[in-house]
Structure formats: structure tokens, C-alpha cells
Amino acid sequence: MLDYVRLLEANNAIQTVGDDTYWLCVTRTVQESKLFPVPSYMLLSYLCCYYRYPALLRKIESGMRAEELGDRSRAMGGKLGSLPGWGLPTFYFLGREILINFGLLSPADNPEDAAYVADFWRRFKLAYQREDGHINAREFGQRVQNLPHRRIARFHADLIGCKAGDKLHEAAQGFLAAVSQYGFLVSCESRCTLNNTGPYKLGDNREMIVREFTDLSRGDYPWLDGIGDDIPYNNLTVTMEATGCHFYLMDDWGSFESRPEFTAEAVSGVGLYTSDALSDGFEPV
Known part of the structure; x- marks a missing residue:
């Protein structure tokens, strides 16, 4: 009524x-x-x-x-x-x-x-x-800080440090570029496979954002038949620490902006997890 x-x-x-x-x-x-x-x-x-x-x-x-x-x-x-x-x-x-x-x-x-x-x-x-x-x-104020403190503390503790030029840094940047473009194609450029939250302050001059990528493997979309079969994880979560910039904008469409402008060189730590409706929270990959 x-x-x-x-x-x-x-x-x-x-x-x-x-x-x-x-x-x-x-x-x-x-x-x-x-x-x-x-x-x-x-x-x-x-x-x-x-x-x-x-x-x-x-x-x-x-x-x-x-x-x-x-x-x-x-x-x-x-x-x-x-x-x-x-x-x-x-x-x-x-x-x-x-x-x-x-x-x-x-x-x-x-x-x-x-x-x-x-x-x-x-x-x-x-x-x-x-x-x-x-x-x-x-x-x-264009922020999404939806994760509880205990989860942020765990993500922080699990971060693997990296710096520009080392193998982990290059691998992380290559993966983020590839999975972002793949996600856009999976969702016919609708962005619904991408979700970002944050920023979460970790310390002086250091912040973390959490980047989520979904519907990566075979599922509801028929156009992924034969393409997503070999992808072992349907959902992946990347935790990304940035040093030397402040993310002042994180909107509901997953876009973010920072001062000074965020570049790949600012990434100083990463983590990788998977989760779904049947898992016990975020599981390290």
C-alpha cells in the first residue's frame, strides 16, 4: 500500500x-x-x-x-x-x-x-x-569507502611492494591494461564488469584503491563461449597502493582522478584476490 x-x-x-x-x-x-x-x-x-x-x-x-x-x-x-x-x-x-x-x-x-x-x-x-x-x-563527495576497517587492514598487510621497472610492477600494469580492455569487450563497452572503490588512506602520502573485475570467464554471455572457458576465475580483485598522489574523486561509474595526476610510476604495491557468492570472502590468487 x-x-x-x-x-x-x-x-x-x-x-x-x-x-x-x-x-x-x-x-x-x-x-x-x-x-x-x-x-x-x-x-x-x-x-x-x-x-x-x-x-x-x-x-x-x-x-x-x-x-x-x-x-x-x-x-x-x-x-x-x-x-x-x-x-x-x-x-x-x-x-x-x-x-x-x-x-x-x-x-x-x-x-x-x-x-x-x-x-x-x-x-x-x-x-x-x-x-x-x-x-x-x-x-x-565522490568517494566510495564501503569496505570495513578489518578488510582494509588485511589488504594492506598482504600488499606486495613494487616499483617502476621491476618485474612485478610491469606485470601488474600489463595485467590491469589487458583485463580492463577485456572487460569492456565482455560487457559491450557498458563498464558493468568494472568496479572501483576507495580511496583508503594507508599512511603518509600513501593510498589504496580496490579494483574489481567481474564476468571474466564463461557464464551468462554466449559470446564468451569458447573464449572464457580457460579463464580460471570469474571475478578478480586488485588492491593497488599508490604513493605520492591523492585520489580526490571516485565516482559510481568507477572513474577516478587524483592530484597530482595518477601514473603507473605511482603504483608501489599490489595484491590479487578472487571471490564469488560461494566463497568465504576474498581469497588470494
Whole structure:
């Protein structure tokens, strides 16, 4: 039953998502993919999400509450990171807006579904970002510090030091470049295979960011059949220590900026882990 309080909360959620999306869009240049019709398939996905999400999310919650999903997602490097957390309500409400603009819906149609999607998202995100107490990166000054102190301490202790020119440093840079480009192709340049969080201060002039790469091996995507079969880990998490720069921006799309500008030479430590819904947290690789 949609009462006045839920209506106010839904309106606030829509405004919050809209403000975040506006900032994310206006801070980027216009780019056109030469490989995939990104705007076309995204517009289609908005409509798909509008029609599917209410029933799908209710089915999910018949087995697990949104807030428990947020807690579990925070404890592993899986697919439900900041970018899917942004996209969950955004795609639904964009689909709704398109249909209203087409004259196929009125703003008064399906208010209970709209309020439920907003409520699911709010509960998931508040649990996922419980450690920093915010609902998105924008609310936290473009930071996402969702990992608990004990996990950061463990990542810090496990870091393997490196410096520009040594074998580990070169291997880490080569791997990050390769897995990033591979992830863009896997997700048809939608970025949903990439998630970054941080920064986490480790000491004077040293910070760590956590970079997560998902859907790397054979899974839901038919175009990975015969390609991802030999990749042993579906999800990989890279912990990266940087010295001499401050990451002042880490947004919900996984983009980051620093002062002075981050370069490969700033990397002074790395770690590598895997995790999934069946693992006991992050396991070293």
C-alpha cells in the first residue's frame, strides 16, 4: 500500500538518482563506440528494466532481502558494485520516463511498483555502503569507502611492494591494461564488469584503491563461449597502493582522478584476490 511516507521516500530517491546521473553525464565527453550500438541497446534495456524489475525484485526478495544482498555484496568482489547499484533504479525510471514521453504511460500509472523499486534500491545501497553511511558516491563527495576497517587492514598487510621497472610492477600494469580492455569487450563497452572503490588512506602520502573485475570467464554471455572457458576465475580483485598522489574523486561509474595526476610510476604495491557468492570472502590468487 503506497502511503504518503513511501511517496515522499520514492520522490526523494528519484531526485537523488537524477542528481547523481546528471553529474555523471555532464562530466564526460561525448564518445561513440565503433564496435557496439551502445545508445541503442541501452535505450532498449531501459524499457526491459521497466517491465521486468518490479516482479523480478519481488521474486528475489522472496528468498533474500535487499539489505542482506547489500551486506553480502560488500563482503565480496562480485557483480553488484557501485555501477550496477546506480543502474538498478536509473534504468527502471528512465524506461518509465520514455514511456511517459511516448504517451504510453501517465505519471500516475503503477505508483506502487515505482515506490517498491526505489525502496529496494535504497535498502540495498544503504547496506552496501554501510561503512561510509551514504547511498552513493555523490553524497559522499565522490568517494566510495564501503569496505570495513578489518578488510582494509588485511589488504594492506598482504600488499606486495613494487616499483617502476621491476618485474612485478610491469606485470601488474600489463595485467590491469589487458583485463580492463577485456572487460569492456565482455560487457559491450557498458563498464558493468568494472568496479572501483576507495580511496583508503594507508599512511603518509600513501593510498589504496580496490579494483574489481567481474564476468571474466564463461557464464551468462554466449559470446564468451569458447573464449572464457580457460579463464580460471570469474571475478578478480586488485588492491593497488599508490604513493605520492591523492585520489580526490571516485565516482559510481568507477572513474577516478587524483592530484597530482595518477601514473603507473605511482603504483608501489599490489595484491590479487578472487571471490564469488560461494566463497568465504576474498581469497588470494
